[in-house]
Structure formats: C-alpha cells, structure tokens
Amino acid sequence: MNWYVVYTKPKWEKKVAEQLTKSGIECYCPLIIQERQWSDRKKKVEVPLFNSYVFVRLAENNRNAVFQSSGVVRYLFWLSKPAIVREEEINVIKKWLNASNDTDFSIECYKIGDVVKIDSGPFSDQKAVVQEINKTHYVLYLESLGCVLKMKIK
Numbered sequence: 001m002n003w004y005v006v007y008t009k010p011k012w013e014k015k016v017a018e019q020l021t022k023s024g025i026e027c028y029c030p031l032i033i034q035e036r037q038w039s040d041r042k043k044k045v046e047v048p049l050f051n052s053y054v055f056v057r058l059a060e061n062n063r064n065a066v067f068q069s070s071g072v073v074r075y076l077f078w079l080s081k082p083a084i085v086r087e088e089e090i091n092v093i094k095k096w097l098n099a100s101n102d103t104d105f106s107i108e109c110y111k112i113g114d115v116v117k118i119d120s121g122p123f124s125d126q127k128a129v130v131q132e133i134n135k136t137h138y139v140l141y142l143e144s145l146g147c148v149l150k151m152k153i154k
Contacts, residue, residue, distance in 0.1 A: 001026075001057050003057045003086070003087065003089075004057075004063065004075055004076075004083065004084060005082075005083050006056050006066055006075060007053060007074050008054055008071045009071045012052075012071035013048040013051070013052065014031070016054050019071070023069070027054055028055040028056075028057075030048065030055075030094070031046045032046070032048075033046055055085060055090060063082065092145060112132065113130065116130060123149065126145070127143055128140035128149065129141045137150050137152045138150070
C-alpha cells in the first residue's frame with residue numbers, strides 16, 4: 001500500500017481526515033499548534049501543517065474510496081500520475097512534529113557547497129548541502145527529502 005496526497009476543500013483537512021478514518025481508510029493529517037490573535041484575545045489553535053492536503057494510505061485499486069468523503073476534491077498528481085509519498089518521508093514529518101523545540105545545534109565553520117550530516121533534532125542522520133550562510137542563519141538543502149531547511153544561529 002502506498003501513501004497518496006489528497007487535495008481537500010479549504011479548511012476541511014481535519015474534517016476529511018476524520019471522515020476517512022471513520023470509513024476505515026488510514027490517513028494522516030499533520031497538525032501544529034499556532035497562536036492566533038483576535039481583536040480581544042490570543043488563542044492557541046491546532047492547524048494543519050499543509051493547507052488543503054491529507055495523506056492517505058491505501059491500495060492502488062481502492063483509490064476511489066476517498067471520494068466518499070464530501071471534502072475531498074482530487075488527488076495530487078506528479079508527472080501525470082498520482083503523487084506517491086514514501087513511508088520514510090511520512091516518518092520524518094511525524095518525527096519532526098514529535099521532537100521538542102529545545103534541540104541544540106552545534107555550528108562550525110562551513111562553506112557554501114559543503115555536505116553536512118545533521119546529528120540531532122527531527123532531521124538527524126540526514127545529509128544536507130550548505131546553500132547559504134548569513135549572520136543570522138544557515139540555509140541547508142536536504143537531498144533525501146528534496147527540501148530546504150533554514151537554521152537560525154543562536
């Protein structure tokens with residue numbers, strides 16, 4: 001079974017994940033806690049990490065089952081095929097969300113183009129290429145995930 005990405009109606013991510021779970025489809029909607037400001041108060045709310053996206057895990061022949069949920073719009077496609085997310089990418093997202101924010105990074109003198117191995121935090125054991133060095137941050141490219149990581153210098 002593969003992980004696929006389902007595109008949902010705006011602000012329907014949690015509802016779609018709940019509906020899919022009730023219908024027996026394994027899904028994952030990564031959530032983060034953000035502080036929102038209203039005119040009279042501040043409140044911490046749980047919001048999706050990826051707007052309008054929910055990950056579903058099912059067999060290729062059962063892909064149409066997700067459309068029983070009223071908030072599902074379509075699958076996300078890559079090169080004219082439904083985008084498949086690898087299990088390790090889902091695990092990295094879960095690991096990153098479960099990691100504490102007190103991660104310590106030791107910063108050494110790096111040059112642009114250096115390949116570094118991250119030894120702590122949610123991206124531990126990942127190799128990255130240094131793309132940018134500033135007074136306040138480093139920009140690293142995580143080759144295995146195909147994403148850019150911006151690390152602040154304390």
